[in-house]
Amino acid sequence: MRKQIAAANWKMNLSFQEAETLIDKMVPECNNLGENQQVIFAVPSPYLTMAQAKVADQANVFVAAQNIYSKKSGAYTGEVSVAMLQSIGVDHAIIGHSERRDYFNESNQFLAEKVKICLDENIVPVFCCGEALPVRESNEQNSFVKQQLEESLFSLSADENQKVVIAYEPIWAIGTGKTATSDQAQEMHAHIRQQLASKYGEAVAANISILYGGSVKAANAKEIFGKPDVDGGLVGGSSLIADEFIQIIKALK
Numbered sequence: 001m002r003k004q005i006a007a008a009n010w011k012m013n014l015s016f017q018e019a020e021t022l023i024d025k026m027v028p029e030c031n032n033l034g035e036n037q038q039v040i041f042a043v044p045s046p047y048l049t050m051a052q053a054k055v056a057d058q059a060n061v062f063v064a065a066q067n068i069y070s071k072k073s074g075a076y077t078g079e080v081s082v083a084m085l086q087s088i089g090v091d092h093a094i095i096g097h098s099e100r101r102d103y104f105n106e107s108n109q110f111l112a113e114k115v116k117i118c119l120d121e122n123i124v125p126v127f128c129c130g131e132a133l134p135v136r137e138s139n140e141q142n143s144f145v146k147q148q149l150e151e152s153l154f155s156l157s158a159d160e161n162q163k164v165v166i167a168y169e170p171i172w173a174i175g176t177g178k179t180a181t182s183d184q185a186q187e188m189h190a191h192i193r194q195q196l197a198s199k200y201g202e203a204v205a206a207n208i209s210i211l212y213g214g215s216v217k218a219a220n221a222k223e224i225f226g227k228p229d230v231d232g233g234l235v236g237g238s239s240l241i242a243d244e245f246i247q248i249i250k251a252l253k
């Protein structure tokens, strides 16, 4: 059965001290997670070790890097490798967040390399996809997201693909307060699952968690997560507020 996941994406926010205070408030709230539920904290790189130590004894709670590089090691000043994550016990990484795609020109092909190196080194990639507003307005979101999946994920084996967590994040809903309706989310998630099913078969597709991201908050999480193909959320702004994110965790199926 696929996992239901609440993933916090803190982005480039918080001092070390603020991050520590926040994670200390949230981790104890993960004591009653169901067997099928997970919480992931994607924290800024300098805080990975601290955060990993906080969750190490907690079942079903993980720390993620917000990005990694596509090479194993070498002269890549400023980059973080998957081997580095492994060496501190971190086993998840966000790949292809729209902010990386937009501000750092990360292409579908480049992201395919990043996903692959994560899987080769036993890091779970949380692969982000999603369309910008003009694509949505011209009703081309399904083919746009299909192409993102094809170019970044579909050269993987079925076995590899089952280890990927997908996050659908319509760019027009990120940080804007404008959430996709639960029906819009369900429609796209069903489309993504359908693409996975036609490439890898129904059983594989049914095993892959697909998270929704874009202005998820305590007030809308239950309705969005309640949709059959929505398996939780990737949460930015609301994951910086302890009470909000705790409610979002409680909204998981």
Ligand code: PGA
Pocket (backbone or CB within 6 Å): 009, 169, 173, 174, 175, 176, 177, 213, 214, 215, 216, 234, 235, 236, 237, 238
């Ligand atoms: P948001 O961000 O919840 O602040 O909209 C989501 C994300 O970018 O992952």
